[in-house]
Amino acid sequence: MGSGSQKPEAREARRASLSHSGFWLLASGFLLVATLQFAYSQQQNFDNVEIKVLPVQGNVYMLVGAGGNITLQASEQGVLLVDTQFAQLSDKVLAAIRKISNRPIRYIINTHYHADHTGGNEKIADVGKTLNVGPGANLQRPTATIIAHINVLNRMSAPAGQQAPTPSGAWPTDTYLTAQKELYFNDEAIEIIHVPAAHTDGDSIVFFRKSDVVSAGDVFVTTGYPYFDVQAGGTINGVIDALNRIIHIAIPKHEQEGGTYIIPGHGRLCDEHDIVEYRDMVTIIRDRVQAMVKKGMTLEQVKAARPTKEYDRRYGSTTGPRTTDTFVEAVYNTLKTKK
């Protein structure tokens, strides 16, 4: 039981609470940035991207730049990252990590396979060092262990003989195919929980039990309607199940905000109430579209009926790669094919 040598983190955590007052201001600023990044196009110019480090709670930090939010947990055993943003940003991300800790990067967990969450895998894993030195360890390449659901590996790699979409150095080195994987790192129990058929077919949410923080990946974003990658096995009902799973884990502080914090895939830091609101919104829209599907309405009719109407001001978009129309269409299509 960790011999009391983690004092420095306690100091950092205190710094966290000091800087907390300005936090929401900052966070709402990032909201904008994050909205832009949501369009994770490869032509994007990363020169002006700045990586911000937000202390969240306990040993956990949130790194905001371009692409999905990174969650970082650091203490004496080293650094654990959830997701890695785009490859082009890895130097900046590494510099930001070094502001928090000089310990080696031991683990990278991927919430799903999309490039805005796994792009930096190779570069960041290469500067890390695995804790796994037992049998089966790759001593030629003792880079950080990359953990993900097995479907993440399947989608980043390819069967023998075929061209893989990503370099092998970016692939997960430790996958799981059960409902849950556990890790004990930096004196903290970490649960990696698979939520099936949600944003993709390989989503994990990561629960830091001692710090009381959930890293949600893209099953929860505050920047728009949920995006679920139908081609990669995502479904609207899976997203709702995943949101409910997070709500089940989260415990709010007694009669005030806070308690369990949730780091969304894109957007600002949240607590349970934020995610309850979001879950309600998604569920209401799902039910509306479901009712319209039952009535036999066509996709065009459903779009024209605007099932998202009162939420469009907050979450809607008419431009960019994720418009309200594409969301309604995706909901319609998954519900239609379901039966």
Added chain:
Amino acid sequence: MRGKGSQKPEARSQNRKARIRTSLLHSGFRLLASGFLLLATVAVAYPQQQQNFDNVEINILPVQGNVYMIVGAGGNMTMQVGDQGILLVDTQFPQVSSKVLAAIRKISNKPIRYIINTHFHPDHTGGNENLRKAGSTIAGGNFAGNIRDAGEGAAIVAHENVLNRLSAPAGGQAPTPTGGWPTDTYFSGQKDIFFNGEAVQLIHQPAAHTDGDSLVFFRRSDVISAGDIFVTSGYPYFDLQSGGSINGVVDALNRIIVLAVPADKQEGGTYIIPGHGRLCDEADVVEYRDMITIIRDRVQDMIKKGMTLEQVKAARPTRDYDPRYGATTGPRTTDMFVEAVYRSLSAKK
């Protein structure tokens, strides 16, 4: 966002102090713990109102984070301490309440806010009334204004069936005084409390030791208080008359194992406080779960073969475990355990 940081510094320094104290004490800890095993074994025999409590000593063991284990007579108590006050899991016998209070005061002078009961048995709830009176509920707003004594006494939280078994229908004679009854019950699968900067989960385990068992999971401290679902001092005892069952006990142990995360390649990680006996980690519960599952399967097999209770007893399905867990005297003999397993399994179909 998080309540203007008012409880931060104290909670944290207290936390750290506790952790240091823990690690200092920890070397001698296993030794101590095995000593308590003996004590606890004696205490498992709880129907003894005749027991003499004069010589009972209350020992407090720092476990991890904000959590302590209190060992005396009756079931182990769990204590969580912080800025907001004290939370207790179970209360032992009423005769030792003043000693328990004195021991608690060595750790914290804050008010007792919550008492959680893992189940209704008197070796776990006997001190409810005394300890409740020593505390006060966190109450405020309109509610406290209208009801003057809203904050009087600690809140007692338990599964609804605990209240049902401690109380009685109107007109009937209740087996225990009202002052010891739960004031806040739940009947869903789980109840959450956020207290002392820590998420605390009460998880109902149906039909295990009784029909009203709760596991209590302190998430930040990473400690589970198991109640009598898990005892290191003997074979599991499940109260058939109060809705317990062998399969419920196995399910509950598996639930604990799902929750527990061991430290990487070493002992520790999540700690589990058993209802009776010594402090454990996941590996200990796994061993115990395996033992029960094996015995359960053996008895199940014998029942399938059509063997009678006498034949099953004679076949000694617990044989290889008897040196560690068995007993031929006292209120919980091996024979009674085998009989209970037999009855629980034959009643099932």
